[in-house]
Amino acid sequence: xxxLGYDAAHMLGAVVLLMSFALLYQRRLFSLLNVFTLQAxxxxxTAAWQAYSHGEPHLYITALLTLVLKAILIPVALHRIIVKMxxxxxxxxxxxxxxxxxxxxxxxxxxxxxxxPVTADATALTRENLALSLSVVLLxxxxxxxxxxxxxxxVGFMSIExxxxxxxxxxxxxxxxxxMSVAFSVMVAFIIFGIFLFHIRERFDTLDMxxxxxxxxxxx
Amino acid sequence: MxxxxxxxxxxxxxxxxxxxxxxxxxxxxxxxGFSAVTLLASLVLFGLEPSSGALFxxxxxxxxxxxxxxxxxxxxxxxSAGYIAHEIAVGKLDERKLRFYHAMYQAFMFTMLLAxxxxxxxxxxxxxxxxxxxxxxxVSLYRTAASIEAAWKYFILCGVGIALxxxxxxxxxxxxxxVMGPGMAAMTWTELMGHVAKIxxxxxxxxFVFLLIGYGTKVGLAPLHAWLxxxxxxxxxxxxxxxxxLLLNVALYAVLRFKMLLAANGQxxxxxxxxxxxxxxxxxxxxxxxxxxxxxxxFFAYSSIEHMGIxxxxxxxxxxxxxxxxxxxxxxxxxxxxAIFYAVGHAVQVTGTQxxxxxxxxxxxxxxxxWGLLAGVVAIAGLPPFGxxxxxxxxxxxxxxxxxxxxxxxxxxxxxxxxxxxxRVQQLCFGAPGMVEGSGVPVAEVPLQGTLVPLYAxxxxxxxxxxxxxxxxxxxxxxxxALLG
Numbered sequence: 001x002x003x004l005g006y007d008a009a010h011m012l013g014a015v016v017l018l019m020s021f022a023l024l025y026q027r028r029l030f031s032l033l034n035v036f037t038l039q040a041x042x043x044x045x046t047a048a049w050q051a052y053s054h055g056e057p058h059l060y061i062t063a064l065l066t067l068v069l070k071a072i073l074i075p076v077a078l079h080r081i082i083v084k085m086x087x088x089x090x091x092x093x094x095x096x097x098x099x100x101x102x103x104x105x106x107x108x109x110x111x112x113x114x115x116x117p118v119t120a121d122a123t124a125l126t127r128e129n130l131a132l133s134l135s136v137v138l139l140x141x142x143x144x145x146x147x148x149x150x151x152x153x154x155v156g157f158m159s160i161e162x163x164x165x166x167x168x169x170x171x172x173x174x175x176x177x178x179x180m181s182v183a184f185s186v187m188v189a190f191i192i193f194g195i196f197l198f199h200i201r202e203r204f205d206t207l208d209m210x211x212x213x214x215x216x217x218x219x220x
Numbered sequence: 221m222x223x224x225x226x227x228x229x230x231x232x233x234x235x236x237x238x239x240x241x242x243x244x245x246x247x248x249x250x251x252x253g254f255s256a257v258t259l260l261a262s263l264v265l266f267g268l269e270p271s272s273g274a275l276f277x278x279x280x281x282x283x284x285x286x287x288x289x290x291x292x293x294x295x296x297x298x299x300s301a302g303y304i305a306h307e308i309a310v311g312k313l314d315e316r317k318l319r320f321y322h323a324m325y326q327a328f329m330f331t332m333l334l335a336x337x338x339x340x341x342x343x344x345x346x347x348x349x350x351x352x353x354x355x356x357x358x359v360s361l362y363r364t365a366a367s368i369e370a371a372w373k374y375f376i377l378c379g380v381g382i383a384l385x386x387x388x389x390x391x392x393x394x395x396x397x398x399v400m401g402p403g404m405a406a407m408t409w410t411e412l413m414g415h416v417a418k419i420x421x422x423x424x425x426x427x428f429v430f431l432l433i434g435y436g437t438k439v440g441l442a443p444l445h446a447w448l449x450x451x452x453x454x455x456x457x458x459x460x461x462x463x464x465x466l467l468l469n470v471a472l473y474a475v476l477r478f479k480m481l482l483a484a485n486g487q488x489x490x491x492x493x494x495x496x497x498x499x500x501x502x503x504x505x506x507x508x509x510x511x512x513x514x515x516x517x518x519f520f521a522y523s524s525i526e527h528m529g530i531x532x533x534x535x536x537x538x539x540x541x542x543x544x545x546x547x548x549x550x551x552x553x554x555x556x557x558x559a560i561f562y563a564v565g566h567a568v569q570v571t572g573t574q575x576x577x578x579x580x581x582x583x584x585x586x587x588x589x590x591w592g593l594l595a596g597v598v599a600i601a602g603l604p605p606f607g608x609x610x611x612x613x614x615x616x617x618x619x620x621x622x623x624x625x626x627x628x629x630x631x632x633x634x635x636x637x638x639x640x641x642x643x644r645v646q647q648l649c650f651g652a653p654g655m656v657e658g659s660g661v662p663v664a665e666v667p668l669q670g671t672l673v674p675l676y677a678x679x680x681x682x683x684x685x686x687x688x689x690x691x692x693x694x695x696x697x698x699x700x701x702a703l704l705g
Contacts, residue, residue, distance in 0.1 A: 114426065115426075118423045119394075120422070121420060126394065130394065137384075141380065144380065150372070153376060157380070164383060164386050164387055167390045168390050171390055172397060173401075173403055174402070175342065175404045175407060176340070180386065186353070187353045190353060191375055
């Protein structure tokens with residue numbers, strides 16, 4: 001592969017990671033969705049670039065799915081839910097920028113330390129791609145732990161999924177990538193739209209999971 | 221191969237048909253019918269030679285789990301018919317929800333059987349993910365505050381678990397790809413088993429850690445078990461029965477498949493110590509937690525965590541005896557625990573409450589049910605003459621012979637859980653029966669809905685296995701135990 005191909009793939013992967021950092025410190029739900037959309041666009045570009053440079057046409061489907069579902073449909077739908085529930089003014093306690101950087105950088109370091117030694121015989125692109133995607137997964141986990149609004153938790157979950165797709169498109173010739181990304185998207189879509197946001201709303205008038213937790217069966 | 225296709229396709233067709241059928245009576249009958257066809261087809265498998273194709277694999281290991289899954293699927297569908305008739309009568313469920321419930325039940329069976337028979341890492345992952353989706357939807361069926369919270373917790377925790385398992389799957393492919401070339405072969409079990417010795421062990425190790433944590437979440441291993449009690453307690457009881465009886469086993473099956481790969485590689489880390497640690501942690505934690513439980517379904521859910529801990533410990537120990545004990549315990553726990561959930565389902569319906577201190581005297585008010593529940597709890601506590609005693613005895617003695625220091629926490633954990641079970645079953649089964657929750661009607665006057673046949677069928681099998689295991693079955697379990705390494 002040419003240097004340009006390598007650089008482009010590397011850069012696009014890095015943009016996905018950068019957006020994960022940005023997600024961590026977004027306090028407003030709308031800006032959270034906007035950053036998530038940007039991440040999905042970067043992922044679309046990565047998948048399309050891999051499809052082009054490696055000559056793997058099925059990855060175009062992954063790119064298209066990511067574009068339609070994650071960059072358009074899901075953000076638009078979540079946007080509407082937020083407006084409908086009048087929670088767009090919610091300011092969430094998120095991590096501060098300084099703390100985000102410290103936590104994020106240490107997670108990225110961790111994943112590089114974890115991945116590079118074990119992949120000594122793989123190509124440079126594969127190794128870096130794996131380190132990047134593991135970082136995105138770990139940052140997504142951090143986000144799910146540090147947030148308590150149902151919308152932010154779903155966004156965190158989807159950013160983990162973005163990390164996985166980043167890993168899958170980077171693995172040369174991996175079969176079933178499309179099927180797996182479809183399965184994941186179906187799950188997210190079902191959970192978000194079919195069941196939870198509406199029913200949680202119906203029952204509690206809130207999407208704050210902290211408030212819901214007291215309803216546990218054994219509270220007394 | 222066509223037989224496996226029938227086994228997997230029947231519940232899929234069932235799900236589609238049941239989604240269209242109005243009326244819960246017809247739906248329940250069709251549900252039983254489809255489950256029965258699946259079971260018959262899976263019994264045919266025993267007459268065929270083990271085989272593998274691009275899509276499915278049938279070997280000595282998964283054939284018994286397929287049959288077990290189909291059997292528990294059938295008995296639970298019988299129990300479910302009586303259960304939902306009562307829920308309709310008291311107005312907790314309506315026709316529309318039941319149609320959804322029946323379709324999801326068959327869809328769940330489809331994902332379980334697909335995960336067991338798939339010859340492909342990716343297909344297996346998709347199936348386990350589908351199982352998560354269907355069960356999340358069923359846990360939230362009642363739409364109560366507690367059930368929605370339970371389903372949300374379940375979705376978040378298992379979603380993350382599933383995501384980590386996918387990362388492990390991708391890593392596994394990346395490990396195999398330099399040796400086996402790009403394409404489907406590097407994701408096929410049978411191909412991987414042939415080439416795994418040449419795969420670089422370092423990346424295999426990393427992959428296994430992700431897979432153990434990922435699928436381990438679904439097994440309910442500590443410290444990733446938090447979803448399990450809630451999901452068991454708040455969903456419909458037939459779902460609690462299949463969660464404990466089937467889903468946990470299937471998730472563990474996935475872990476064991478990867479453990480086989482690591483064992484065949486030779487240079488990779490020994491997965492044993494990791495599994496022993498997680499197993500013991502689950503056993504001890506769940507054993508202690510049992511004492512504080514007030515909700516009867518939650519109580520038995522913790523008991524499931526305890527037993528999955530024992531089974532994981534057994535496979536972590538490895539070797540012919542411990543593996544044999546683990547395989548036997550998987551089957552025994554699955555049968556016993558689903559039997560207990562059938563009994564608990566009936567008990568909750570006649571008394572109108574899930575709180576342990578408000579249920580009492582079941583052997584007086586409903587003798588058949590009360591003694592059945594008692595027998596189930598005696599079996600799950602590991603007392604002879606039931607099958608669970610056999611497997612626990614085997615495991616404890618073989619562990620004492622090999623690693624006495626590890627046997628100590630194992631025995632302590634089993635005894636702690638035993639104490640809690642004895643304590644609570646006295647409350648449930650003996651004493652004077654009370655009134656139905658929220659009304660002045662004595663519990664004894666409430667008739668039992670549905671049949672107790674599934675409960676006693678399971679207990680009979682567990683009893684037979686405890687008294688006498690047929691020779692061919694023993695030989696066959698031994699062969700599988702050797703496969704597991």
